[in-house]
Amino acid sequence: MNKPKIVILGAGFGGITTAVKLQKKLSRNDAHITLVNKHDYHYQTTWLHENAAGTLHHDRTRIPVKDIVDTNKIDFVQDTVVEIKPDEKKVVLKNGELDYDYLVVGLGFEAATFGIPGIMENAFTINSINSARLIKQHIEYNFAMYNNEKEKRPERLNIIIGGGGFTGIEFAGEIANRVPELCKEYDIDPKDVRMIVLEGAPTILPGFDPQLIEYAMNSLEARGVEFKTGALLKECRVDGITYEKDEKQEDIPALTTIWAAGVRANSLIETSGLEHNRGKVPVQPDLRAPSHPDVFVVGDCALIMNEETGRPYPPTAQIAMQEAETIAHNLSALVHGKENLESFEFINRGSVASLGDSDAIGVIFGDKKIFGWTASFMKKMIDNRALFKIGGLGLVLKKGKFNIF
Ligand code: FAD
Structure with a gap:
């Protein structure tokens, strides 16, 4: 038999961990492995809020793929996936096509805007090195402009954070530390700056321990962050937002809105023909797609139910890396002709x-x-x-x- 072709899409937490584990388990003689990624670097998605706030340089966050992956064992293709055709066992790239015997889909997440007008066009999202760099530059530009106009525009110094979940709160913590530095750099009174977290639920970090939530709010409020809970973002404009709280709508002028209130799986899943549930693939215990047993799905594109809570596990780097280990094990088993595949079990650390x-x-x-x-x-x-x-x-x-x- 010809060597099986394994194609891994995405060099994020799920994809790169699969590749790293596979290169230890399989040799060039066992399989032909290809890793495809948009950029020639992997990035620690979990650090992007620091790059966005400007508290960590983006070069700390990105790591060249060739520094992690053994290119003697794995071919790296820098390209953008345009379409997945599981019925034809093909992947269409911007600059070519790849066919496979086994596919691993690890293409991560996109912002979910829930149809709120203006989010897509006017809000910033923290989802890549480039989007994080844009936020950093945009905030800095507005601080730089503030004292360079005849008429002061307070909206330049208002930063809205849509969503008080993990990403929104982690960004709030970083920007709260960065603002005093920016104020010093640009001769701005810190009292003129507003950082406002809008959260639709009655509390930030819904589901987290109440004592810890109180601690987080106190810590951030002490650094100037305002909270509006039970407040739904209704519209995002280029120069402000409208939110609704207690059935009343209010506007806040702001040139910076960070949308951190929701993610969905990469939209290529929905158009691929793979069976999906709200955009994610409800994988089998061995992490294969139910409709296509030659396709594994890892990370934010996979849907796995937590039997204890009856709800899906939230998308995290932690679960993505654990899934990748199971996928590497199962791919190696398949390549070696074994039929008993391992079932994934999440260990919550x-x-x-x-x-x-x-x-x-x-x-x-x-x-x-x-x-x-x-x-x-x-x-x-x-x-x-x-x-x-x-x-x-x-x-x-x-x-x-x-x-x-
Ligand atoms: P990703 O790591 O996002 O990787 C997807 C990869 O696919 C990327 O390299 C991307 O460039 C590539 N790609 C996308 N589309 C294409 C395409 N069309 N063609 C080619 N390549 C493509 N999780 C935690 O466990 N703990 C935390 O503290 C935590 N903090 C977070 C903080 C922030 C600011 C954010 C945004 C997320 C955080 N998460 C955290 C969630 C975690 O980062 C994700 O769940 C995790 O990155 C998912 O891994 P993944 O491999 O599915 O996707």
Whole structure:
């Protein structure tokens, strides 16, 4: 038999971990493996809010694929996936086509705007290195402009964060730390700046421990962040937003709105013909697509139910990396002619949300609540562990976070 062709789409947390694990399990003689990604670098999606706020340089976040993947064992193709054709076992790229025996889809997420007028056109989203860089530049430009116009425009200094979930709160923590620096750089009174988190639910970080939520709100409020909970964003314009709270609508002028209130799987899933449920593939226990057993799906494109809660697991880097290990194991088994594939089991190692560089909240080891310095230290260890998993000690030493104190 010819060597099977394995194609991995996306070099995010799911795709790159699959590739790294596979290169240890299979040799060039076993299979022909190709990794496809839009850019020639992988990025730590979980750090993008820091790049967006300008508290971490984007070069710390991106890692050249060739520094992680052994190109003697895996072919890397830098290209954009345009279409997945599972019935023909083909993937259409912007600059060509690939056929496969086994496919791994790890194309990540896109912003979900829920049809709110103006979000798509006027709000910024934190979903790639380039989108994060744009936010950083845009905020800085508005601070720079503020003292350079005859008539002051307060909306230049108003930053709206749509969504008080993990991404919105983590961004709020970073921007709250960056604003005093920007004010100093551009001779602005910090009292003129507003950072406003809008959250539709009655509380920020819905589902998180109430004591930790209170801690997070106090920490951010002390640094100037305002919260409007039970407040729904109704419209986003280029120069402001409208939100609704207690059946009353209010406008806030703002030139910067960050939309962090929802993500959906890459829309290529919906157009692919793979069976999907609200845009994600409801994978089988072995992480194969139910409609196409030669297709594995990893990360934010996969839907896996948490039997305990009856709800899908939220999309996280943690679950994406664990899924990738199962997929690599199962692909290796298939290539070696084994039929018994491993079932995926999620091991919840907890979750920690940063509130800026030296503060955080989290729950680890099942139910241990942590906050402040301990949580911030833990968050950095989690970030370093993710680096270790994809690139070993060398990558941790190069890109790791060691500013513990
Ligand atoms: P990604 O890591 O997003 O990778 C997708 C890859 O596919 C990217 O490299 C992209 O360039 C590539 N791609 C996309 N479309 C195409 C195309 N058409 N052609 C070619 N390539 C393409 N999770 C946690 O566990 N803990 C956290 O603390 C945490 N914090 C977060 C903070 C922020 C600001 C954000 C945005 C997310 C955070 N997450 C966190 C969620 C986590 O980052 C995602 O769940 C995770 O990245 C999903 O991995 P993935 O492999 O599915 O997608």
